[in-house]
Amino acid sequence: MTTRLLLRAAILLATTAALARSADLTPEARSSAARMAVGTCASCHGAQGTSIIPKFPNLAAQPANYLATQLKAFRSRSRGDPDALAFMWGMAASLDDSQIDALAQYYSGKRASAGPNGDAALRARGKAIYDHGVASQKVPPCGACHGPKGEGTEEFPRLAGQHAQYFMNQMRSFQSNSRRADPMRLVASALSTSELEALAAYIQSM
Amino acid sequence: MARTTIVSALLAASLSLAALPANAVPSFARQTGLSCEACHTVFPELTHFGRMFKASGYILTSLPQVQGVTPEKEQRLALNQVPPLSLMVQVANTSLAKSLPDSSGLHGRAQNGTVAFPQQVSLFYAGKIAPKLGVFGQLTYSNSSGTIQIDNTDLRFADLVVLPDEKSLIYGLSLNNNPTLSDLWNGTPAFSYPYQSSNANVSPLARTAIDGMFAQTVAGLSAYALWNESAYAELGAYRSAKQGYTNPVTGAAGPLDGTASNVIQGVAPYWRVAYEQQWDLHSLEIGAYGATFKLLPGGGTPASPTTLQGATNRFKDVAEDVQYQFLGDNNLFSLAATHIHEAQTLDASFMAGASANPKNDLTTSRVTGTYFYRRKWGGSASYFSTTGSVDSVLYPLGSTPGVTTSANGSPDTPGWIVEADYLPWLNVKLSVQYTGYTKFNGGRNDYDGYGRKAGDNNTLYVAAWLAY
Numbered sequence: 100m101t102t103r104l105l106l107r108a109a110i111l112l113a114t115t116a117a118l119a120r121s122a123d124l125t126p127e128a129r130s131s132a133a134r135m136a137v138g139t140c141a142s143c144h145g146a147q148g149t150s151i152i153p154k155f156p157n158l159a160a161q162p163a164n165y166l167a168t169q170l171k172a173f174r175s176r177s178r179g180d181p182d183a184l185a186f187m188w189g190m191a192a193s194l195d196d197s198q199i200d201a202l203a204q205y206y207s208g209k210r211a212s213a214g215p216n217g218d219a220a221l222r223a224r225g226k227a228i229y230d231h232g233v234a235s236q237k238v239p240p241c242g243a244c245h246g247p248k249g250e251g252t253e254e255f256p257r258l259a260g261q262h263a264q265y266f267m268n269q270m271r272s273f274q275s276n277s278r279r280a281d282p283m284r285l286v287a288s289a290l291s292t293s294e295l296e297a298l299a300a301y302i303q304s305m
Numbered sequence: 306m307a308r309t310t311i312v313s314a315l316l317a318a319s320l321s322l323a324a325l326p327a328n329a330v331p332s333f334a335r336q337t338g339l340s341c342e343a344c345h346t347v348f349p350e351l352t353h354f355g356r357m358f359k360a361s362g363y364i365l366t367s368l369p370q371v372q373g374v375t376p377e378k379e380q381r382l383a384l385n386q387v388p389p390l391s392l393m394v395q396v397a398n399t400s401l402a403k404s405l406p407d408s409s410g411l412h413g414r415a416q417n418g419t420v421a422f423p424q425q426v427s428l429f430y431a432g433k434i435a436p437k438l439g440v441f442g443q444l445t446y447s448n449s450s451g452t453i454q455i456d457n458t459d460l461r462f463a464d465l466v467v468l469p470d471e472k473s474l475i476y477g478l479s480l481n482n483n484p485t486l487s488d489l490w491n492g493t494p495a496f497s498y499p500y501q502s503s504n505a506n507v508s509p510l511a512r513t514a515i516d517g518m519f520a521q522t523v524a525g526l527s528a529y530a531l532w533n534e535s536a537y538a539e540l541g542a543y544r545s546a547k548q549g550y551t552n553p554v555t556g557a558a559g560p561l562d563g564t565a566s567n568v569i570q571g572v573a574p575y576w577r578v579a580y581e582q583q584w585d586l587h588s589l590e591i592g593a594y595g596a597t598f599k600l601l602p603g604g605g606t607p608a609s610p611t612t613l614q615g616a617t618n619r620f621k622d623v624a625e626d627v628q629y630q631f632l633g634d635n636n637l638f639s640l641a642a643t644h645i646h647e648a649q650t651l652d653a654s655f656m657a658g659a660s661a662n663p664k665n666d667l668t669t670s671r672v673t674g675t676y677f678y679r680r681k682w683g684g685s686a687s688y689f690s691t692t693g694s695v696d697s698v699l700y701p702l703g704s705t706p707g708v709t710t711s712a713n714g715s716p717d718t719p720g721w722i723v724e725a726d727y728l729p730w731l732n733v734k735l736s737v738q739y740t741g742y743t744k745f746n747g748g749r750n751d752y753d754g755y756g757r758k759a760g761d762n763n764t765l766y767v768a769a770w771l772a773y
Binding site: 130133134137138139141142143146147151152153154184185186188189190192193264268 | 337338339340342343353354357361365366367368369370465467471472473475533534583584585586632634
């Protein structure tokens with residue numbers, strides 16, 4: 100009970116902080132971010148942050164702080180998964196901090212939607228891993244960091260509704276350490292491909 | 306008028322132009338910081354993102370900018386600090402199924418196996434010029450001309466409106482020198498398959514006007530709009546803009562007079578509509594395009610004077626195209642097809658005795674499937690066909706040694722191309738391509754009236770394409 104309360108308080112604080120930052124944006128910055136998002140980012144991520152092509156992540160409702168951190172990692176070339184290198188290093192290279200914040204706010208304010216349901220048995224297996232982890236493989240429940248409903252936090256990405264293909268590509272990048280995040284490298288390496296696929300199916304349907 | 310008629314002169318011009326391939330440019334990668342795969346399945350075929358980059362005027366950049374801004378924050382200058390330059394080199398070897406007759410008339414045979422080192426070298430400046438202005442500019446040295454010439458060039462202004470429902474409306478202007486060069490898909494002629502081909506092969510007599518006939522000899526301005534990255538419309542007009550022409554009276558670069566050949570009367574209208582739908586890993590485009598060229602024959606000489614007035618030859622082209630793409634991480638497949646119907650009203654040629662019929666038609670169809678595994682190994686298979694009216698004056702028997710003649714006055718030339726490609730790196734393509742003809746200039750056996758078979762023109766083309 101205490102954990103849930105703490106979690107809710109953390110989400111409330113994060114949301115309040117995000118809203119405060121959103122309110123800080125000038126109309127000019129907001130309009131500039133919309134122009135960038137609709138004119139450039141939309142080709143891969145969709146104008147509303149829900150992408151058509153499943154190798155590109157959905158950005159809608161993604162926590163703003165997480166988005167900003169990733170954009171800065173692309174800009175500094177410290178996030179090195181193959182698609183980051185091929186696409187986002189160039190995309191983020193000329194963004195300044197205020198543009199990054201405005202883009203992050205733009206997408207965090209968009210409404211996310213669940214993806215296709217897929218195979219029920221696969222989803223059920225994925226849900227079990229998501230909710231409870233795999234203790235024998237030292238894999239903690241995903242919800243511990245990403246939220247019980249996959250909604251993400253300011254530090255950890257939203258997973259709910261994310262494309263299975265993007266998710267799997269990222270897991271491979273964590274495994275190979277081309278995207279460096281030690282906790283995720285351990286988790287992704289501990290799970291089998293079939294377990295990851297089950298997780299991907301569940302996450303996409305959330 | 307001599308046998309070098311308006312139409313046959315156009316056809317002759319098209320033979321050299323047919324050798325010019327479409328291109329992809331590392332300039333854009335340098336400017337944007339994006340890998341080739343962002344814009345290309347395998348160069349030069351565009352992905353959806355590549356099409357949006359082109360429609361947006363080639364201006365997306367990650368390079369530091371030289372800036373000029375007024376106190377009112379009006380941006381007066383935004384110039385790449387490093388110019389987006391790049392080079393392209395193609396080297397090749399071409400072998401025909403049967404060597405050509407020796408043109409010296411000694412009943413010998415020409416060498417078979419033409420080494421092209423290079424076949425083509427191009428220098429590109431391709432990218433941003435100003436905040437809403439970009440260019441795809443290409444200068445090309447070709448071994449067939451032995452000179453450096455202006456190649457495909459597309460100067461583009463583009464802007465974006467964010468609509469109230471947060472959908473995009475991209476609109477712009479394109480000033481270019483090749484009808485369909487401004488287009489975004491790879492079914493239309495300027496950037497359609499084959500993306501590279503031999504310039505040491507035998508080209509058929511007939512080709513529709515919009516199918517590259519006026520490449521680099523016209524200038525056109527078109528306005529376009531793209532809604533929600535899916536619905537596209539373009540309207541433009543082309544006027545003759547011949548390179549290397551000098552007015553005989555002044556010795557200056559113009560104006561064109563009766564000594565120039567095949568001059569567009571006024572302007573030639575060009576139109577294009579298309580719709581693209583994306584879902585999951587798929588995209589499908591369906592469209593139509595066309596142009597109408599009214600040509601004044603010209604081509605006057607002191608012995609045969611003429612002026613740029615009077616009867617014209619009209620080529621009205623209406624075409625449909627379709628393109629499907631599947632872009633997986635490992636497997637990439639695309640299918641592109643076009644069907645061009647041309648109605649020819651040959652008032653000038655018929656009056657001059659340069660065509661047997663006052664009206665002809667010509668139809669070109671092309672369908673190409675391309676597969677690549679991890680953008681490394683792959684290939685294409687293509688079927689092509691040009692068929693049309695029999696006209697023994699327009700497609701003549703001609704004199705010995707034949708080869709480019711037609712025994713029965715038919716332009717029909719169907720055939721196929723198979724190609725295998727290996728890309729050790731994304732900007733290096735090694736290709737083996739085989740072109741086979743089931744008919745050539747209307748015939749299968751003795752198509753030229755001098756004993757040559759259509760299959761004798763089958764071509765094996767081995768090439769390396771380096772873009773850096």
